[in-house]
Structure formats: structure tokens, C-alpha cells
Amino acid sequence: MSATPGKNHAPACSIQGVSRAFKLAGKPVQALDQVSAQVAHGAVTGLVGPDAAGKTTLMRLAVGLLLPDEGSISVLGVEVGQDPQRVQALVGYMPQRFGLYEDLTVKENLDLYADLRDLAPEDRPPRYAELLGMTGMEPFQDRLAGALSGGMKQKLGLACALVKPTEMLILDEPTVGVDPVSRRELWEIVYRLVESEGLSVLLSTSYLDEAERCQEVVLLHQGKVLGQGAPGEFSRRMRGKSFLVKSGQNNRRRLQSLLARGPGVVDSVIQGDGVRLVMDKAAPPDLSGLGDAMTGLQVREEEPRFEDGFLALMGGRRHESQEPELQLIQRGAEASKARDTVIEVEELTKRFGEFVAVDRISFQVKRGEVFGLLGANGAGKSTTFRMLCGLLPPSQGRLRVAGWDLRRAPARARASIGYMAQRFSLYGQLSVRDNLSFFASAYGLGGERRRRMIAWALDEFGLAEVAEAPSAELPLGFKQRLAMAAALMHGPEILFLDEPTSGVDPLARRDFWRRINALAEQKVTVLITTHHLEEAEYCDRMVVMDRGQILARGTPHEMKSRWVTPENPNPSMEDAFIALLEEHRAPKEAA
Amino acid sequence: MRAMLHRVWALMLKEFLALLKDRRSRTVLIVPPLFQLMVFGYAATFDLNQVPYALYNQDAGLASRELVSYFDGSRNFRQVANLNSQERIGPMVRDGQVLMALVIHPHFSKDLLSGRPGRVQVIVDGRNSNTALVLLGYVQSVVNAFSRDWARENGGGALPAELEIRAWFNPNLESRWFIVPGIAGLLTLVVSLLVTSLSVAREREAGTFDQLLVTPLRPVEILLGKALPGMVIGFAEATAIIVAGTLWFDVPLLGSLPALYLGLFLFLLSALGVGLMISSFSATQQQSLLGTFLFMVPAVILSGFATPIANMPPAVQTMTLANPMRYFLVVVRKVFLEGAGMDVLWGQYWPMAVIGLTTLAAAGILFRHRMQ
16 A cells, blocks of 8 residues: 555545534534545545544534435535435445344345345355455344344444445444454454455544544644644654653552643543653653652653544643542441452352353452443453342352342332433433433432532533433533533442443543543542453553453553563553453454 | 332333323324224214115105105205106115115005005115115104104094113113223223233333343232333223213213223223233333234124124133123113112123132242243
8 A cells, every 4th residue: 555545546534514413402503613624546535533523423424314414425426415316325424323234144234235225136245255255244244233243243334335345434433332453343344455455444433543544634623624634644643742651659640630730731640550641842851749648659651643643633621720629528427338359249240041141250340430331342341240239149159239139129229329321321311400300309309409419510511501401412521511411420438330432532531531530539440341352451450351251360560461462562551451352362263 | 128119110111201291102002092992982983874865755645755754854864866767776785885775656646645655665775784674774764754744734534553662770771871981991902902912022022021030020010010110001091082982072981980981990800910911921122012802703793892792602602701891881881871889780790800809819920930
């Protein structure tokens, strides 16, 4: 592949001065504002931006599912506004929730899309073979789509979008909710397509490490284009502004919250046993204001990442007003039942018929710990999680949450936990305020206390301006904050979070973790499952699960140090995770 | 206990908000029942009004004209054609232009005047046997009235035997009096069943059901919180229909309201029990909708809403004993038309109470079971 993709071709898609407005809760919202961008021929162009940046709107405009208020888009030389049908026939489009029919098999889904896209019957067998081979789904042709894992569903969606050979592929957040292994595979498929078929790909993502894999990136924020270029250009600008502050002591969370407030700090994240900082100028951070508690700190300059450039371009704005740290209104007597180990799991097993979803796992979580449950799709994380919350009875083994088995616990024991479900389950028709009010009441909060907590939640989670909007109409980031607020209203001792950052943009993820850290400081125990391996860094301890078993456990540092090699002296969490899974799976696959 | 009431209340409030804030579900609760009441109230009737008929009067005499005037004077008949040949009757009946043809014999007046019976022929469209029978009844009564009056005026003596008909409870035999109270049962069943059976499935689909289960709300409280809105909506719906039935359709409400509402309460109890059972079986809204209709169609047809249970084969009659609607229809009709009070209705109350408690208990058990 050439370094300057498609120089001698016209762009596959050209967007000129496009604007589009919507109504949210009765108020007009400018989703796109004078957007101009190009998608190069035969390359992968990433559309990167936080939630509600307008990514999905732009993609829907590009395939003619919406019409712009102003401006024009041409795709493969066709004016979209003039002939949307033709564009739809030319491009493969995979929306965020691809329309797979869960009651049909893999093969039947392919047949359906082949029929819809008018693929001649004689062309089908070779195309199917090619697509199924590429996605590794040959063995699963007769499996129902509903029975596939999240990653497999996405691969099938991709295959269906590609069932008719096309020149251009538009993918809307194809890797949301997909585990790191499947994510790598999806990317390999996309790249193979670009190389072998010369496809032009436009894909949106809120994973910034994925942006680095694109040849070109269009950075979208609040409906405006902030920049377009190779990902390297964004990180180059940040040279000399990224630092790692290492501390010898085990106090990185405290260190981070101190450093985050330091002068000139744009961004701070926990990494390994230190804190990674992005500064607004090319100068090391000033550590003099940290006080005596922090001694023995080492500062090292770091290689800039795409993420740094991204944050510098848009993060600066959001951080102008440093939000106050989360102050959880703690409950009195009940929370003080001093117990050091809050979650105990012993030989826990769950069987569904013949299938063993969770296989004799044991672990313990201490008060005030942030504990991660990691694993690929189908590893048994969610099943474990549901058993802990009392939503599923275990087949065998023992578990204790705050001293109770929640399945048999009295109502008041359930009041000591907070639960945030996958997909941020909320009552869509109800307004933000009504949702909060309902959950407060369900947890037994009444009168003055409920009013105060609702006011607190609206304020603390930045929901005041959308308080009366139906929650179904909110952008994902708002839904996530609302779900978290609802789980916290009653001041729980233990917080269960199932994929709480899935599909949420990096800025919202930082906000989220800032809140989790503040909660942990207040001795709230947090149990979290996640696909974002960089987030595993924020956990105090974690277990990695695969096929129902625990493969490894320990602190982030311990997890990574096992995989240090001369070639890779600084393995990332993802490297460690994938190496671990491969090691575990290899002998079984061979057998 | 107070905490429990507080939580159930919160859940109920949420259910109402979810139902009423959403414009579509709000419309579904109000418009179709109202529409159905109006349509059924007017359309679902066994009475025939303004039956189009063709006249072929071969007699030029006075008597035949007088007979025709008896038909024209009745609001049940409307003459749409005056024929002058036998041949045209066939096509008109076949094409459905008329339901009936009245053929008067050429010597009708002469025969009557000379004291012989006059001959009148009626040809009816027998394709709908029910309509044809009703129609023949009307014709008979018109002709009877004519004969009686003719005999009195022309001194021909009284008819040999005269039938005197008194219809108790519904003197004019208006079928609307029979249908409209039945609609109260029908629509109440539909709405309360849908509200409850869909509400749990909707939460399962949205993933909020798990969220609900981890709150201090106990399964029994969730059941209560889901059942009570259906109860309230069922009461409101039934009340609206009862009011419309008495004020708009002029159906007399003779009996005691407490007796009616006790029946309604027990009926709703069993409808909600069934609704909750369906919802604990089904994982999606589609499944629960299907389940609702699987229950509802036989429940309506085997309830005596349109066709009497006494006419059904014995095995089916036994089956209807498990149908709560069967008992409620007896309650509404008795209260409306007979002026019945509680004392005579216990025979209907207790089976509904048994069905209600059984289905609710079963729903509770299934509910816990589904969470495994």
C-alpha cells in the first residue's frame, strides 16, 4: 500500500459544506455545521470524535438516508442528493446496530442480504466462501445469528454489508461492544479488503487507538471538523508535551487527582504504577505544589500518541472549568458495618444445561477496591456478574456480597449495592428527572431526601439542562451519566458496573473514571467489567477470564510484567491480554 | 410495610408515566376502545332496520295497498323497487339489491272481500340464515297486525288464536341492550390484558428488568406494581363504557353499582393474573402480544358474548367454566337488565375469584422461576 493513498484517484467520497440540524426535546440541535471532508480512494479513513459529534449523522447523509439542510456529498462520483438509491446500491453500509435477523442462521442472513442487494445466484457460492473464509465463520454457517457472540455478530454484519462486491464501505462504530481479540480480527479483515479489493473505507470510532490504524483521520467535534490528516500528524504536534510521572509508592490514584489540578495539565491518566500527563506547553509538569506526601517521583518524557493530539484539540475546552470531585452523600449507620472483604466468591460454577459458563472460580474483593473482571465476549464475565447481583442462581459454590447472598437477601441488603446494566438500561419514555425519581423511590428514598438527591444527581452529572428530556432521545454519553447517577442515588457501598464505558467517547470515559476514583477514595467498592483494556489500568486488581475460568489475577503491573520481552519492553495491557488468551487457548485448539 | 407500599407506589407511578407520557401508548389506550365502542354499539346488532325489499303487487285492489302501507309504516322495511314481472325478482335477490321480495297474488283483495284468506308470498335471501329468520319474524308480525286489523274493521271475526308476546327485561328486544354491556367486558379484557402482559416484556427487552430486580423491590412487589396500573386502567375503561352505554346508547342500568363493580374487580383480577402469566412466559413484546391473542380470541368467543353458551357442545361448555369473561358477562347483563344485586351473583363471583387467585399465584411462581 502506498503511503499516500489514492493520489492518482478522485476521492471516493467528497463532502462539501454540509449542515444538518435536528430537534432534541423540542430544541433544535446543529448536528453538523459546514462540514467538508474527503475520503481517499483505496484507504481507510477514520471519522473520530466524541459522542454527539455528528459521526452517525454524517454517515447517514453519505448513504442518502438523510438529506442535508445545506451542502452536497458525492460518493463514487454520484451526487447523493440526486440519486440516493444509486448510492445505496453502490456502497456497503453497516449501521451501528446492523439489521441481522437473530432467528435466521448465518447462511440465511447472507441469503437475505444477497436477495436484497440483487446478487445473482451463480455469484453467491464463491462470494460466500470468500466472505465466510475471511471472517472465519465457515464452521458456524448453520448457527442462528442470535446465538453468536458480539464480535461474531459484527463480523457477520460486515459480511452481509459486503455480500455484493462494492468499491466503498461505510462502517458506523463497527467495534463497539466487541472484545479486543475480535476487534483485532475485524481490523485485519478491513485491511485485507483494502489491499485485495482496493476498497475505500470510511469508518467511525470512538476508540482512539483505532484511529491510529487509519490512514487518514477526520476529527469531528460538536458538528465541526477540527482537522483532517494522517494520525501521525496529530501526535507529532504533541512532541515534548507528554510525560510519565512515576511514583514508588502505591498511591497513583491520589497522585493522579493531585496532578490533574496542576497548572498547564491538559490530561492525566493512570498508566502502570504512574500517571501519564499531557501538558499544554512543551515543558515538564511542576511538581513543587504536591506537598510532602508525594516524594520520590520520577518524571520521564513519553512518546506522544494520537490520543494526546485529540485531547489537546478538544479536551482543553472541556477542562476549562474543573468540575468538583464527586461527593457521595454517604449513608450513616449501615455503611459503617466494618468488613474488610466485601465480595467473596468460592468455587462458583454456573451451568446452562451441558454448557459450563463459569467454572469453579474464586476471588475476593476488599472494601474500597476497584476490581476488574476482564475477558473476551463469552468468557463468563457477565454470568459471574449476574450471579453476584442475585440475578442468576449459581449452580454450585458460594458467594457473599456485603455478607449476603443477594438472591436470598432481604430487600434492605440489596439497597447496599448499586447496579449499572450493560447498554445503560433506562426507561426511555420517561424524562431524566422521572427516571431519577423512580430509582430514588425504588431504593426507598422519599420526601426531602429524594429531592436533595435528585438535585445532586442533576448537578453532579451535568444533567440539569436535559432534565425534562425523554431519556431515549439523549446521546449515549448522557445516558451513561444518567445510568450512573441512578445507580448512585442511594449511596451504595458496592457498585456493580457492567461494560459501563462501551461505546462512550474518550472524554466521557475520563469523566467516568474521575468519578470512580473519587468513589474509591470514599471507600466505595467497585466491581467492573470492561472491554477497554487501557481502562484495566485504573483497576487496583483484576481477574482475566476465558471460557469460564480465571486465567490470571493481580494488579495491572503484575499482569503486564509477565509479558516483558526484549522486543517489547513496555507491553500494553492489550498485548498482555492477547498473549494470555493465546497461551491459554493454543493447546486446546491444537487438541 | 410502609417501605414496601412506598416502593410499589413508585413503580406504579412509573408505569403510569411510561404509559401516558408516550403519545402512542396513550392514544392506544383511549382511541381504539372508544372507536370500538361506537362501532360495535351501532354495528354489532342482530336487529334489522330498513331492510330493502322489492314489491310485486299483482293485485290492484284496496286491501293489497293497505297491506303494503303496513310494511312502509314499519321502520324495519324500505321498499326499493316496485316490480311488474316475476322474472326481475330473481336477479335482484341474487345481486343482493334486496333481501326480500313481497309478492301479492292477483286476487288478494277479492279473496279477502269474499272472506277467503288472501295469498301473499315472501321470498327471502336465505344465504345468511340468521338474518333470514329475523326477517321472517318481522314479516310475520306485520302480516299478523294487518290481518287482525282487517278482521276487526271488516267484521270478519277474530283470528282463531292470537299470540301475545311480552319480552321481559328488554321489551322491544333491542339487541343493543344485549351487546353494549358485553362490550364493557370485552374492551376491559383487551386493555387490561395488553397493559399488563406487555409491561414486563417491554422491560425485559429494554434491559431495565434486571435493573428493577437488583433494587430492594421484591418479586411480589414488582408483580403488584405491574398489576395495579392494569387494574386502575381497567376500572377507568369499564366506567367509561358503562357511562357511554347508559347515556349514549340508552341501555337501562337497573341494578346496583356495587354489585357490578365487585364483579368488575374480580374479573380484572383474573384478567391481570392471565396477563402477568403471559408476560412471565414471554421474553419479547412480540411473544406476549401473541400470547395475549391466543388467550383472548377463545375467551371472547366462548364467553357467550355473541352466541349463547347453552348452544355449545357439552365438552366446550365445560371448557368455558375456566373462562372469567363468561362469568363477568352474566354479571353485567344481570345488573344492567335485570337489576340484580350482589345476593344473586355469588354464583358468578366465586369462580372469578378462584380463577383470579390461581392465575396470580401461578404468575408469581412463574415469575420466580423465570429468574433462574
